[in-house]
Amino acid sequence: MILIQSCGGISSIYNFNYPLTSEIAKAKSSPLIVKIPNGWSAIEDNECKCTDLWLVKDDYSATLNFVALNLDSLTSNDIRNDEINSLVRISKANIKAKYGNEVKEFTKDEKFEINKNKFAAYEYLDEKMRNIRVVILRSGKQFYEFSAIPIKTRNLNDLFNTQNSVLVSINH
Numbered sequence: 001m002i003l004i005q006s007c008g009g010i011s012s013i014y015n016f017n018y019p020l021t022s023e024i025a026k027a028k029s030s031p032l033i034v035k036i037p038n039g040w041s042a043i044e045d046n047e048c049k050c051t052d053l054w055l056v057k058d059d060y061s062a063t064l065n066f067v068a069l070n071l072d073s074l075t076s077n078d079i080r081n082d083e084i085n086s087l088v089r090i091s092k093a094n095i096k097a098k099y100g101n102e103v104k105e106f107t108k109d110e111k112f113e114i115n116k117n118k119f120a121a122y123e124y125l126d127e128k129m130r131n132i133r134v135v136i137l138r139s140g141k142q143f144y145e146f147s148a149i150p151i152k153t154r155n156l157n158d159l160f161n162t163q164n165s166v167l168v169s170i171n172h
Contacts, residue, residue, distance in 0.1 A: 035169035
């Protein structure tokens with residue numbers, strides 16, 4: 001795990017300085033509310049209804065997706081003592097199940113805190129060789145995978161900084 005210590009606790013390897021608008025977006029299944037980044041829009045997932053909150057860059061070069069992790073009661077009880085680390089393992093197992101051998105490795109594992117909220121993140125290459133960053137978080141009683149997905153952008157630092165800035169804006 002990569003841990004970077006900062007004055008206010010444990011910080012991410014990416015910045016939190018992408019400008020946000022005063023507009024908010026609300027999740028479907030929880031009280032999760034975030035500010036929308038400058039140059040981004042919130043849209044509705046009309047196809048699979050699997051994305052709880054979906055932000056798209058105005059030029060369609062990247063997306064930020066909050067997908068609820070739905071756990072059965074047995075799994076919820078099993079992870080109670082180590083929620084974030086357990087959810088990272090579950091999330092990675094789901095990705096391996098989805099992409100199989102096309103996922104070679106998970107990289108840049110990190111844990112960090114924002115406003116006393118704990119997060120874990122990792123990166124991987126999907127079947128299209130896109131470098132995707134997933135942040136695991138809790139909002140109220142709901143857990144989420146918050147994925148930053150580059151569609152056309154090559155500026156991953158900017159995308160992942162935007163993702164972190166949205167995390168700062170979370171209103172539980």
